[in-house]
Amino acid sequence: MAFRVSFFGGADAVTGSEFLVESGDTRILIDCGIEQGKDFCESCMYDEFPYDLERITAVVVTHAHLDHIGRVPKLVKDGYAGPIYMTEPTRDIADVMLRDSAHIMSENAKAKQLPPLYLEEHVNKMLSQIEVVEYRKEMKVGGMSMMLRDTGHILGGASIRLKDGDGDTIAFTSDIGNSPTPLLPDAEAITDADAVVIESVYGDRANPEKEHRVEKFRDTVKAAIARKGPILIPAFSVERTQLMLYELSNLMEAGALPRIPVFLDSPLAIAVTDIYKKHAAKYFKDAAQDELKREHDLFAFPFLKMTPSREESQQIVDTKDPKIIIAGAGMSHGGRIGKWEKMFLPKPQTTLIMVGYQAPGSPGRLLQDGSKKVKIAGQMVEVRAKVETLHGWSGHADRDGLLRFADSCVPSAKTFFVAMGEPSSARFLAQRIHDFLGVRAIVAGKNEVWEVSKKGVTRQEVRGDIR
Ligand SMILES: [Zn+2]
Known part of the structure; x- marks a missing residue:
């Protein structure tokens, strides 16, 4: 069957994590964050989502930082009514973070005579759609199965591994913690994914x-x-x-x-x-x-x-x-x-x-x-x-921590997509993964679509909207 993965956000950029994974009729949206810093595009925040919300099977949120969860209330405002999966601490932190940001964003929007991106009522509706997930428990989502693991990044942070009916597997590391830290367990290795989408915030910097x-x-x-x-x-x-x-x-x-x-x-x-x-x-x-x-x-x-x-x-x-x-x-x-x-x-x-x-x-x-x-x-x-x-x-693994993490995903991982970093940082990490681990590492570009299966990965011609 193979997966089709669209890099709508968190590609060519640190922030705005947003990946759509499809296999058969199952469509899972991983994260829906806002862009921050120089990636920030105010008018883009209001854009219609480039996929049909009615055809999304589930949304999965990796952790409660706004660059991963900040636009989930907009999904709900725009009509998404299905389940939103995350860990229990992520739900609790999202509750306070999103109320806070709804307030700040509506103040900022008012000052610029723009409409609010979403209101507190959309945060409330979103919270009612959340289904809490435990780490390390395999669960079915449509025609896929999913497992979350601890990333040691912030409380409740999770990587996501998906498997389709044919046993093809793909994982999203989300933000990887700067392990070891005094409070949280170390980031858990992902040892069962053919392809891994890895973050690269500090892909080119040692700490x-x-x-x-x-x-x-x-x-x-x-x-x-x-x-x-x-x-x-x-x-x-x-x-x-x-x-x-x-x-x-x-x-x-x-x-x-x-x-x-x-x-x-x-x-x-x-x-x-x-x-x-x-x-x-x-x-x-x-x-x-x-x-x-x-x-x-x-x-x-x-x-x-x-x-x-x-x-x-x-x-x-x-x-x-x-x-x-x-x-x-x-x-x-x-x-x-x-x-x-x-x-x-x-x-x-x-x-x-x-x-x-x-x-x-x-x-x-x-x-x-x-x-x-x-x-x-x-x-x-x-x-x-x-x-x-x-x-x-820093709450992120540095360039050596990221390479070590990538190494822990091999040999099952045969391809890495390097994302969630400034372009130079992503390129540097991709080069090091290729040179040190001998596997393929691709810097994913914004709006690129890739097919992923056990056999390997292929770039698709499709760009832009997925309807
Ligand atoms: Zn984060």
Whole structure:
């Protein structure tokens, strides 16, 4: 029978993951994310989907980052009424993430006199269509069978392996975690797929800082404290924030860092931290579960204050420096971090610590690249603060981690499609997979369609809409 795979998004780009897999009458849509950073195309978000929603058998979401799930409510708004599969933690995180983004996006759209992409009612309808899936349980979806595995990327993150009636197999790695990490199990190998669609965010970059990342974090925070100013950490609400809290708690407890006030100033990150706590006993790695039994809460410590309300957030200024403020959004493209950056980046005592990927074109990337004037939330801000980047905290495997992961998929994997990376990064990883593992590696282009079976893969002439 063979699969037909269409690369509608996450091809030639890091973000906007969206792949359609067909075999016979079964059509599965893997992810439906928004594009971010320089991939972002505002008008494209409103485009009609290039496939018939009534003919989709199921949607499967790999994890709750917006570049993988951000347009699923639009699918529902546009008429998709079938099942949406994901793990239980992904559902819980999606619930808070999508409500948050529905609100932010409708504000942004209003400011530009555009209609909202979707409303909260579409998020509610979407949530009612979700069917929760366990890791490592084979299940039937139309004429295919499917299995999800842990990717160690964020809580609930999953790779997806599909099998058709003839035993042809294809897998989508989604984002692969920077394993090992303190909280989540290592990314699980995919040992049963003929073809693998692999991410390549850091396909061309090594991350040697990872090994000493806690020491580097400790030293950076210590130096920032010595400058006696505020310390701003733009937070990615999922995973990175929880890792920061976990490490700050450990370092302060051990006396390795002075005990200064820490504010988690993000309603979203606070809600996600609660979801991490809720699922810790089932989804954390064994060592973290043992720690949890001893300490009961891996994210709380006496100097931490959560400030969900606006009033509580306002009061942070009354606490004297040095203090740490962790606030979203991670690329300084919205949320409360903008308020603090406008207030504190012009002061030379301030330290801004970046702990994650900054997409080209985002305010965070400009700050990281040393810009002395950056537009934040519509206002030009002079930057006199010290800007530090800690590369070791990325939630993605680096180029060697990706190659190791690819190696763990061989010998069953005979072809790799390299996706979800900037083109140079995807090409670099494809070259290395070919050179080191001796298998075919193809950089998938946007809107390309490929036929995949045990026998191999062939490019199809079909481009564009699949109806
Ligand atoms: Zn992700």
